[in-house]
Amino acid sequence: MASPYRFVFASDSFQGTLSSSQTASLLQNAARDQFADCQCVGIPMADGGEGTAEALVAACGGELRGVDVHDPLGRPIRASYGLLGDRRAVIEMAAASGQQLLMPEERDPLMTSSYGTGELISDALAQGCDDVTIALGGSAANDGGMGCMRALGVRFLDENGAELAGVGRDLALVRSIDLSLFRLYVGETRFRVMCDVRSPLLGEEGATLGYAASRGATGEVARELERGMARYADVLDAVFGRASGVSVRDQPGSGAAGGLGAACAAFLSARLDGGIESILELVRFDDILATADLCVTGEGRLDGHTGVGKVMSGVAAACARQGVPCVAIVGEVERGDLPPVVRSLTAVVPTVESSEAGEEALDHAEELYVRAARRLFSLVAIGVGLGA
Structure with a gap:
């Protein structure tokens, strides 16, 4: 895969901590630390509710x-x-x-x-x-x-x-x-x-x-x-x-x-x-993905509800249809059975281990997210998970 890379960022908000737009900005900074000339497209996301x-x-x-x-x-x-x-x-x-x-x-x-x-x-x-x-x-x-x-x-x-x-x-x-x-x-x-x-x-x-x-x-x-x-x-x-x-x-x-x-x-x-589904159609997400090398999505908690009409499930499904690698950065991963959407993701990067989740994690949500984003793009730089 030749440079410049083209990355698409389409995460849900991390409720009470980071907005969808904030995650896109943090991802862009992490991506450009590794790939100075990369192209970044941030798409603010919601699931049809407030906002x-x-x-x-x-x-x-x-x-x-x-x-x-x-x-x-x-x-x-x-x-x-x-x-x-x-x-x-x-x-x-x-x-x-x-x-x-x-x-x-x-x-x-x-x-x-x-x-x-x-x-x-x-x-x-x-x-x-x-x-x-x-x-x-x-x-x-x-x-x-x-x-x-x-x-x-x-x-x-x-x-x-x-x-x-x-x-x-x-x-x-x-x-x-x-x-x-x-x-x-x-x-x-x-x-x-x-x-x-x-x-x-x-x-x-x-x-x-x-x-x-x-x-x-x-x-x-x-x-x-x-x-x-x-x-x-x-x-x-x-x-x-x-x-x-x-x-x-x-x-x-x-x-x-x-x-x-x-x-x-x-x-x-x-x-x-x-x-x-309506939001992805309105923003013409398939067109945005057409020339993408990687899409990053995510939400505050990956659990059994993730596959029911949520941002992450819709974005992952769209990426799967177009053959675009999709990675999710999530606040935490619930233990136990996870929804089928996980199978369509290239990787899941939690910002905290489940045992560490709590008020302290919420208080440091941005710092933890930045660390996860940097880990992700360090792996991208050495070709892990993207077929490079």
């Missing part, structure tokens, strides 16, 4: 746009989403409709709404975006996405033809849906959803019974919401099921974010994808 919009803006050279919207209880707030260029946008629904916006005593899924998320989408459409990605997670609402769709022009009507507000308590009251204004809003826009939660809309693992307790619903309130969600699903199937031939109830991920996954699939014809 996804910011990471994608950094990776794609876009910008964060602030918008006046409404929080889950209808109060005015300022929220941001990402404009990525090429008429693309990424929206974290938690920015406008997340639980972190409410005090614990304010959580009431009968009264909360995802309307603010729809306002962010509406603004992106007004900016000319025709490719919109919505990251689900952390919702304060259990409204089946009604609030979000209302902000996009959908009218939910009760048995008397009166328009409903689109909060959780309205689920059972929906009898028909007016889409005439909605179609003017969305046009031919392509939508996709980052949705690592594969829960169904209904049932013990569904939007309500599986998650409503964390949103403030217990006992009879949860049962009321579940009955309402079942009635709402009937209406969605009546409106959309005939054309697609698939019930909204049966789509994995339809229960994500209090049923917003179902609304995105039904109203927006959105693809429900895993978070990291």
Whole structure:
């Protein structure tokens, strides 16, 4: 392999210590200590949760746009989403409709709404975006996405033809849906959803019974919401099921974010994808890997959860498809059975031994990471693991 080397850095954050961007900077310094003329490409990473919009803006050279919207209880707030260029946008629904916006005593899924998320989408459409990605997670609402769709022009009507507000308590009251204004809003826009939660809309693992307790619903309130969600699903199937031939109830991920996954699939014809897969597509990761000699990924802890929609698993899989060696620097490795993703890695470099992990390791996370990065590139310099 001839110099100059080309290295790609795509690590998750080490929660509470190092950001994805910081790991890329530290890796670049270590690489250039060994290969002064190497090319380094750092790609800030996230898995679809909090920080996804910011990471994608950094990776794609876009910008964060602030918008006046409404929080889950209808109060005015300022929220941001990402404009990525090429008429693309990424929206974290938690920015406008997340639980972190409410005090614990304010959580009431009968009264909360995802309307603010729809306002962010509406603004992106007004900016000319025709490719919109919505990251689900952390919702304060259990409204089946009604609030979000209302902000996009959908009218939910009760048995008397009166328009409903689109909060959780309205689920059972929906009898028909007016889409005439909605179609003017969305046009031919392509939508996709980052949705690592594969829960169904209904049932013990569904939007309500599986998650409503964390949103403030217990006992009879949860049962009321579940009955309402079942009635709402009937209406969605009546409106959309005939054309697609698939019930909204049966789509994995339809229960994500209090049923917003179902609304995105039904109203927006959105693809429900895993978070990291969507991010790798948005940053055009395969193109970045095309001329790479080595990719370095990683996360704070390599354990049994690493293979479930996480940054490291997605990056390793992409490298395996392209035949690019992939090494992971991780904070620590859990003892016991590890996920299959480990088999696709060229090597794993822990920053600490498991027995040494603890508060002291967290306090010295950067120093430990630098040592691991230097060890890695010392091995690269003598051709270990890269086929040199």
